[in-house]
Amino acid sequence: MPSEHAGEWALDPAITFLNHGSFGACPRPVLEAQRRWRDRLEAQPVQFFARDLPGLLATARSDLGAFVGADPDDLAFVANATGAVNAVVRSLRFAPGDELLTNDHEYNATINVLRHVAERDGARVVVARVPFPVASADEVVRAHLDVVTGRTRLALVSHVTSPTALIFPVDELVAAFAERGIETLVDGAHAPGMLPLNLDRIGAAWYTGNLHKWVCAPKGSAFLHARRDRQPGIRPNTISHGANAVLGGDGAGETVRGPGRGRATRYRAEFDWQGTLDPTAWLAASEALRFVGGLVDGGWPEVMRRNRELTLRARSAVAAALGLPENSPAPDAMLGSIVALLLPTSGPLAMAGAGSSPLDTDPLQRRLVDQYGIEVPIYPWPVPAASSPDPARRLIRISSALHNGPDDVDRLAAALDELGSASGRPT
């Protein structure tokens, strides 16, 4: 059965698109909303940037805050999660011998950021080894706590991991690290729109999420949330006017700047102006929240439930095609709207040449798109930046979004069945 919602997206109907996770996909009405913002910007750029934008950003932050369970004043719009991780980690200073803790399920680019700053300061990156397949969320917590030392200063963990698509127990991790005096940066690139969020309850020092993935906002829409006590000193990657802007008010950075504009802090002032850029993807995020949440009765909780249900179906169908156990690779509770499964290490599907990022393409990935019109990513795990002593395995990662239906999953399972059989279809 095709998805009854597929027509709302601009995706090519000739392609079975099972890779919502890498870059998201934006519905047409949301792109139209972005176009309207652009028209308004271009009609009077000075009015838009100099006079209207602060209030417009405050409204967009307020809509976002209600969705992710955060005070809007603690949220800053950024272009993407990679940029937010850069802003936080590069703003921090470490002493020689300090340890930056992460794990081997993290995204290649964000581990690179840790390595860059560790090299700058003479610190060390410690990579916890989390099993895959994984038996429980407790295993994830234990793998991290086993490598905490008195020198651990920062932990970087994903809410939903990129190569392995697992929901990590971030509430427990943040609390366990906090008990040991360690601040956490949560990489929630996949979480908004996939999982219900309450950032104030999670309580991480910093949390970043993409809106262009599962919220289906236009590309370049993401946020950084900084806990109030960890905002000072966190600076955007672009230093601009906010660095010496007069904050006004009582000088404590606590006063309200104007109607609907929020608290006048250095954090706000710096992140709200990162040079001239196109802010329309941020402004259109409100329409994405409204439109996608309005596509099904029951709103966002139902969107998330439906996507997860299709993921569990994809897990069973593809696991069967690959000869894996039905409950691969994790308990149901650790799966959201993506699932990653190990490809065989021998036989026709064991093609060599896996890359390291979503921009590289594995030979099987290429074959699925060229021969079957199926777009689905295949990643190496662990990623190269994890510097694992183990050889990388190949994972196929299937996304289930509202534009997907059961027939997309069935097509993939049938293609893998065919390619995995001795002959496969001729290329």
Ligand SMILES: Cc1ncc(COP(=O)(O)O)c(C=O)c1O
């Ligand atoms: C866990 C994780 N972190 C960071 C990113 C990077 O997202 P972006 O390219 O939007 O910065 C991704 C993208 O897939 C991801 O899965």
